[in-house]
Amino acid sequence: MSTAIQSISLSGKKKQVSNKEMTFLERLYLVAIVKGLLITIKHFFRKKATIHYPEQVRTFSPVYRGRHMLKRDEQGRENCTACGLCALSCPAEAITMKAAERKKGEEHLYREEKYAEIYEINMLRCIFCGLCEEACPKDAIYLTISKELVPAQYDREDFIFGKDKLVMPLEMAIKNTQLKNAN
Amino acid sequence: MDSAFIIEKSVVIVTVFAITMIMAMYSTWAERKVAAFLQDRVGPNRAGWGGLLQPLADGMKLFAKEEFEPNTPNKFLFFVGPAIAMSTALMTSAVIPWGDQLEIFGRTVELQATDVDVALLYIFGVVSVGVYGIMIGGWASNNKFSLMGAVRAASQMVSYEVAMGLSMIALLMMTGTLSLKEISEQQAGMNWNVFYQPVGFLIFLICAFAETNRTPFDLAECESELIGGYHTEYSSMKMGFYLFAEYANMFISSAILAILYFGGYNYPGMQWMIDNVGVNTANLLGIGVLFIKICFFIFFYMWVRWTIPRFRYDQLMNLGWKILIPLSIVNIVITGICILAFK
Numbered sequence: 001m002s003t004a005i006q007s008i009s010l011s012g013k014k015k016q017v018s019n020k021e022m023t024f025l026e027r028l029y030l031v032a033i034v035k036g037l038l039i040t041i042k043h044f045f046r047k048k049a050t051i052h053y054p055e056q057v058r059t060f061s062p063v064y065r066g067r068h069m070l071k072r073d074e075q076g077r078e079n080c081t082a083c084g085l086c087a088l089s090c091p092a093e094a095i096t097m098k099a100a101e102r103k104k105g106e107e108h109l110y111r112e113e114k115y116a117e118i119y120e121i122n123m124l125r126c127i128f129c130g131l132c133e134e135a136c137p138k139d140a141i142y143l144t145i146s147k148e149l150v151p152a153q154y155d156r157e158d159f160i161f162g163k164d165k166l167v168m169p170l171e172m173a174i175k176n177t178q179l180k181n182a183n
Numbered sequence: 184m185d186s187a188f189i190i191e192k193s194v195v196i197v198t199v200f201a202i203t204m205i206m207a208m209y210s211t212w213a214e215r216k217v218a219a220f221l222q223d224r225v226g227p228n229r230a231g232w233g234g235l236l237q238p239l240a241d242g243m244k245l246f247a248k249e250e251f252e253p254n255t256p257n258k259f260l261f262f263v264g265p266a267i268a269m270s271t272a273l274m275t276s277a278v279i280p281w282g283d284q285l286e287i288f289g290r291t292v293e294l295q296a297t298d299v300d301v302a303l304l305y306i307f308g309v310v311s312v313g314v315y316g317i318m319i320g321g322w323a324s325n326n327k328f329s330l331m332g333a334v335r336a337a338s339q340m341v342s343y344e345v346a347m348g349l350s351m352i353a354l355l356m357m358t359g360t361l362s363l364k365e366i367s368e369q370q371a372g373m374n375w376n377v378f379y380q381p382v383g384f385l386i387f388l389i390c391a392f393a394e395t396n397r398t399p400f401d402l403a404e405c406e407s408e409l410i411g412g413y414h415t416e417y418s419s420m421k422m423g424f425y426l427f428a429e430y431a432n433m434f435i436s437s438a439i440l441a442i443l444y445f446g447g448y449n450y451p452g453m454q455w456m457i458d459n460v461g462v463n464t465a466n467l468l469g470i471g472v473l474f475i476k477i478c479f480f481i482f483f484y485m486w487v488r489w490t491i492p493r494f495r496y497d498q499l500m501n502l503g504w505k506i507l508i509p510l511s512i513v514n515i516v517i518t519g520i521c522i523l524a525f526k
Binding site (some may be wrong): 033036037039040041042044046048049050160167 | 215220221222223224225228487488489490491
């Protein structure tokens, strides 16, 4: 078959442009206007794309990187050992921490002998690249678990998130364990 | 003239005034809702149920805004502009017959502020004064964008008033009266003028769009070129007056369209209703029918706004002078021939 190259349309949307004079009926534009009105009225009855934000929240994709979360293990102990690799890998230098030694009787709180006494992320600096998550050797920091955005605040200080906001809530850890045991 | 007559008329006038204001107010809400729906959005829905308190919130916001005044030598004209726009928009509602008549306490109450026998001429006169509000405001703003908007508004008004008047003449030849009341009465039943004057209706409709400065003829304010056009320098309630006047104009011109071409308060079976159910019920239903027609036209204004893009200035002038005016003259000739042939 020898179709001319000009007439091939791979997408099927190719349209030949022509500069022919418009007929009288076309020059009146009335037909075109009625067609346009029909198109817009169709949209009037269409389902709306709006998500009513505070009441409805858009579901995040499973890999969405939102607010960080410091994980706990199955027994509810914090994973983080304050090794500092996340801070080192952070391109925005958003993470600071202070290590402390686990005392006797704190074994139920921290998984290993060393833990982070202070762990702070400056959410204004953070670019949510996820490099901290990749660097972490202890499976401690995750951006994909919380499924939350960092909310707006009035003061810069409020954007520095400490352990009180970052560590996974105990109830969530308990629930995870229960789910795991159930399976 | 007894005191009851004065009371009756003042009640009618106040009611008409209030209804015009409320309709204009809720047209702003409807505009935003319709715009949103045509664009697959939901529009204002926070203030009140479905955003119904939105116009109040808007009004309160406008009152709270700073009253900015440009450094202009025409301080007085700067104030007069919005006032003229607003008062002319409201003045036209005086001659519109909202319904036939009601019988209250044995009195026959005409549902019209005044039945002038030159109502149509009166409306034309007042509407043409309306452009002075825009022109004075634009001129007094001492701003090039405003002046451009004002100049465009004026030339557009002049061009389209001619075609509108000519399309009107064809209708007058048919009806033989200038009184809106009589024109409404002539269309009793389904005897609507639009069936006899389709071309005249189309011309009138297009000109009504141009006269109210609505898209696709909103060259006077086109945001994308002239910032806000004639009201660029206005703020606070003066700005609110201009915007409000536009919506009041839209309401009035919808009412005129409904009365001139779509039978006004008439609906099929009205005579039967008067005979069997009662004058008051039948005529109250007539008011409702008129408002349904008006609301449809207001919706149509908005529908067209989100469908057709704005005309270029030369296209506007071409359409007005080279197409609509010859067309309306042809329409007059054909109407004349038909009247001679069939009556």
